[in-house]
Amino acid sequence: MKTQMKFQKILSLGSLIYAAVMFVFALSFLTGDMAKLTHAYTDRHMSGMGVSAQSCIDLGQTFVTVMEIFAIICVVACAVVYITSTNSRRNYYITNYVVSIAVSAVFAITALAGIILTIVVMSSYNSLDWTLLMQVSDMYESLDRTDAVLSGSQVTFILSFIVYLLSICVALLWVYNLIWKIKLMKGEKALLEGSFVQEAA
Numbered sequence: 580m581k582t583q584m585k586f587q588k589i590l591s592l593g594s595l596i597y598a599a600v601m602f603v604f605a606l607s608f609l610t611g612d613m614a615k616l617t618h619a620y621t622d623r624h625m626s627g628m629g630v631s632a633q634s635c636i637d638l639g640q641t642f643v644t645v646m647e648i649f650a651i652i653c654v655v656a657c658a659v660v661y662i663t664s665t666n667s668r669r670n671y672y673i674t675n676y677v678v679s680i681a682v683s684a685v686f687a688i689t690a691l692a693g694i695i696l697t698i699v700v701m702s703s704y705n706s707l708d709w710t711l712l713m714q715v716s717d718m719y720e721s722l723d724r725t726d727a728v729l730s731g732s733q734v735t736f737i738l739s740f741i742v743y744l745l746s747i748c749v750a751l752l753w754v755y756n757l758i759w760k761i762k763l764m765k766g767e768k769a770l771l772e773g774s775f776v777q778e779a780a
Contacts, residue, residue: 580763584669587756591657591666594682594749598653601689604742605646609639611735635703642696649689653746656685671760683753686746693743701736 660666660682665675 580669580767583756583759583763584667587760588666590752590756591660594660594686594753595654595657597745597749598650598657601653601693601742601746602647602650604738605643605650608643608646608735608739609636631703632707635700635707638696638700638703642700645696646689646693649685649692653685653689656682670764671757676757679753679757683750683757685750686753687750690743690746690750693739693746697736697739697743701733704736 656678659678663674663678665671665678668675671679
């Protein structure tokens with residue numbers, strides 16, 4: 580039981596920290612090369628494609644808003660873990676079961692929303708004709724610089740998939756923790772009942 584209790588304490592703290600990480604990531608989603616290139620595309624209105632670029636920016640801003648909300652919900656859920664002492668109880672009660680399931684569900688739903696929105700934004704972003712950016716010579720030192728930036732423009736999406744896949748891992752760890760706790764509690768109860776029977780005999 581000591582190992583499990585140590586695990587649940589680490590999981591509780593780790594989940595809270597990771598919820599904060601997701602919030603920071605959502606805030607920083609529209610930064611770096613993706614933002615620079617998309618805004619440059621929009622400002623130039625090249626070949627009438629500025630509207631498409633603006634749509635991509637709008638989708639990115641939607642991602643930020645929605646995922647910030649989900650991250651805050653995750654932080655609140657983790658705070659409830661501490662309020663109900665789910666992080667430190669030796670024996671779980673109904674409230675602790677509910678909280679554990681709720682935290683797992685919140686992280687899983689956040690992951691699902693994050694992955695879906697990432698795919699939507701990435702699809703819009705990749706549909707733009709980025710070869711036109713090579714015409715923006717005043718923004719880059721050389722064509723090589725433009726190629727370098729374009730080749731790294733998928734980093735944001737890769738990071739996003741990693742962040743939200745790890746959120747699924749957090750959700751699964753809460754399920755694992757709950758199953759582990761239930762098994763140990765049943766084992767302890769069986770031992771106590773067996774000891775009681777022996778004493779009564």
